[in-house]
Amino acid sequence: MLYAAEHAMGKIKVRQAFPSAQVEFLDPFILLHHAEVKVSANTNHLHEGVGPHPHRGFSPVTFIFKGGVHHRDSRGNNSVIEAGGVQWMNAGMGIIHSERPPHNIQEFGGTQEIIQMWVNTPAAFKKEQPAYFPRTRAEIPYSLEDSGKVRLNVVAGTYKDVKSSIPTHSEINAYTLEITEGADFLIPIPRNHNAFIYLLSGELSVKGYGKMEDLHAAVFNNDGDGIHINAKTGARALFMSGTPLNEPIAAQGPFVMNTEIEIMEAMRDYRMGKMGILIEE
Numbered sequence: 001m002l003y004a005a006e007h008a009m010g011k012i013k014v015r016q017a018f019p020s021a022q023v024e025f026l027d028p029f030i031l032l033h034h035a036e037v038k039v040s041a042n043t044n045h046l047h048e049g050v051g052p053h054p055h056r057g058f059s060p061v062t063f064i065f066k067g068g069v070h071h072r073d074s075r076g077n078n079s080v081i082e083a084g085g086v087q088w089m090n091a092g093m094g095i096i097h098s099e100r101p102p103h104n105i106q107e108f109g110g111t112q113e114i115i116q117m118w119v120n121t122p123a124a125f126k127k128e129q130p131a132y133f134p135r136t137r138a139e140i141p142y143s144l145e146d147s148g149k150v151r152l153n154v155v156a157g158t159y160k161d162v163k164s165s166i167p168t169h170s171e172i173n174a175y176t177l178e179i180t181e182g183a184d185f186l187i188p189i190p191r192n193h194n195a196f197i198y199l200l201s202g203e204l205s206v207k208g209y210g211k212m213e214d215l216h217a218a219v220f221n222n223d224g225d226g227i228h229i230n231a232k233t234g235a236r237a238l239f240m241s242g243t244p245l246n247e248p249i250a251a252q253g254p255f256v257m258n259t260e261i262e263i264m265e266a267m268r269d270y271r272m273g274k275m276g277i278l279i280e281e
Contacts, residue, residue, distance in 0.1 A: 001212060002217040002219065003017075004198070004215045015034040017034070026196060028194075028242045030118035034198070036066070036111065037113075038110055045105060048100060049099050052098045054270045056126070057120075060117075061087070061117045063115045067109075068083065069112070070102045071089075071132070073098075074097070075132065079134045085136045085139070087099075088133040090169070092126070093130065095276065119168070120256055126257060139165075141153075141163065149182065149183035153177075155176060159173065171242060172240070175238070176239075179229075179231045183229075184230045189220065189227065192222070192244075194244050195227075197220075197238070199236075199237045202232075
């Protein structure tokens with residue numbers, strides 16, 4: 001089990017499940033940050049969250065669990081997604097974006113809870129045009145398991161006969177799980193996938209791994225057909241699996257490439273304005 005230790009990112013505190021001392025990368029998954037932020041009622045929402053910054057070479061994915069996120073980027077995308085939704089962005093050749101609390105965050109109790117996941121892009125697609133795929137909770141297909149005790153939202157990939165509409169560059173399954181106490185269910189995993197589950201809240205028992213508490217991640221071996229979960233309490237979790245790319249990884253700052261030279265090129269292109277300009281209004 002991996003404990004998500006707290007890290008400071010400017011004035012925002014996040015919990016980082018990986019990279020960690022135990023797991024550097026879980027190919028194709030690069031980074032997992034979990035943040036729960038309280039936004040003061042008398043603050044300007046443009047001064048909160050994460051301001052304009054660049055990305056290249058991977059997909060920064062934001063899962064929204066409480067409140068909402070206002071996404072803007074240098075390609076003209078501008079949208080607010082509320083709790084239960086996702087903002088899936090392929091950074092491609094380079095894009096600048098910001099993620100702020102929406103102007104009406106106080107209508108949601110002033111709380112914003114998100115997970116940001118960095119999903120690596122195969123080398124062949126790292127320089128393609130950026131793309132942004134926002135989905136509301138209502139637009140994400142789901143499956144009910146164990147007589148409705150589990151709602152499994154299929155954000156990406158497939159689950160049984162349920163398929164997401166978000167395109168990915170490699171085989172990726174991403175599910176958010178809303179679990180009732182006493183639920184007992186199995187999540188199938190392709191044998192060629194790397195997989196993990198991150199528990200935001202609650203307590204689970206994972207067969208072969210034992211008790212799992214909130215703010216921990218479990219990384220699974222590639223030696224079975226799925227994971228068997230029993231819920232000791234109500235719980236919320238993120239499950240992801242994917243085919244490893246088996247490519248070199250060079251990650252520095254907001255860029256994930258294959259070589260250090262490509263990292264330097266990304267920094268140069270950003271400074272030259274090749275990733276565009278984002279002016280927030």
